[in-house]
Amino acid sequence: MRTSDLHADVLPPSRASPAAHRAVPTDAVRPVRRATHRTRSGSPPEAVAPVPAAGWRGGHRRAAGRAAIVASVLTVSLGWLLAILVAPHVTLSPGARMVALFCHLTCLVVGFGAVLTVDWFSLRWLLRREPLGTVLTAARGAHLLIWLGLVGLLASGAALGPDTSSRLVWVKLLAVLVVGVNGLFLGRVRDRLVAVQGRPSWSALLPGVAAATISQLAWWTATLVGFWNANG
Numbered sequence: 001m002r003t004s005d006l007h008a009d010v011l012p013p014s015r016a017s018p019a020a021h022r023a024v025p026t027d028a029v030r031p032v033r034r035a036t037h038r039t040r041s042g043s044p045p046e047a048v049a050p051v052p053a054a055g056w057r058g059g060h061r062r063a064a065g066r067a068a069i070v071a072s073v074l075t076v077s078l079g080w081l082l083a084i085l086v087a088p089h090v091t092l093s094p095g096a097r098m099v100a101l102f103c104h105l106t107c108l109v110v111g112f113g114a115v116l117t118v119d120w121f122s123l124r125w126l127l128r129r130e131p132l133g134t135v136l137t138a139a140r141g142a143h144l145l146i147w148l149g150l151v152g153l154l155a156s157g158a159a160l161g162p163d164t165s166s167r168l169v170w171v172k173l174l175a176v177l178v179v180g181v182n183g184l185f186l187g188r189v190r191d192r193l194v195a196v197q198g199r200p201s202w203s204a205l206l207p208g209v210a211a212a213t214i215s216q217l218a219w220w221t222a223t224l225v226g227f228w229n230a231n232g
Helices: 003-041 059-089 094-126 132-159 167-194 202-231
Strands: none
Touching (some): 059 132, 094 132
16 A cells, blocks of 8 residues: 555545534534523523412411401491491581581592492403403502592591481491491402412302402492482
């Protein structure tokens, strides 16, 4: 074998090997760089705050929630009882009585109107016309108006001096108490629905539907009885 043949056999592989050596890292490094860039640009999974499940309740949070509900129910009940006890001892002039009646009707419009708005959005959600987030946002926005209307009804109603010896008046007063206590329960249901991921099941919605029905019945009862007493 000649020396030229030996060089012809050996040199081509040696010439091709640097090119192959350069090509391999280039193709291998580029995907790694792209993957690294994506990892840096995105947030790591651990940085996302976990969303509680529908039935989640921690031990300490559960006890605090029940204590807050009990305290709120007691506060509403004591305010309702105080309005009843004060009512027979309030005497207003005709002018002041007109002002109290105007405040009473205004609070009814504000409170009951806010409740009707929330229930209307809830009905549209049941008909698949609105997302659940819209209903919860409307409920959160109307929360203050509902409670301002209810407190105003109690205060102005006590100033009007209702006849507590009448059965219809007691029906109205009990309906107002039901509105207050049921409103606290509705707030609890709303907090649970916020924690639900996706469309909640009917078992999760049933307490909210029941509370909304009770709210409508109580508000309409108080309104109709008040109208009947004013024109009776």
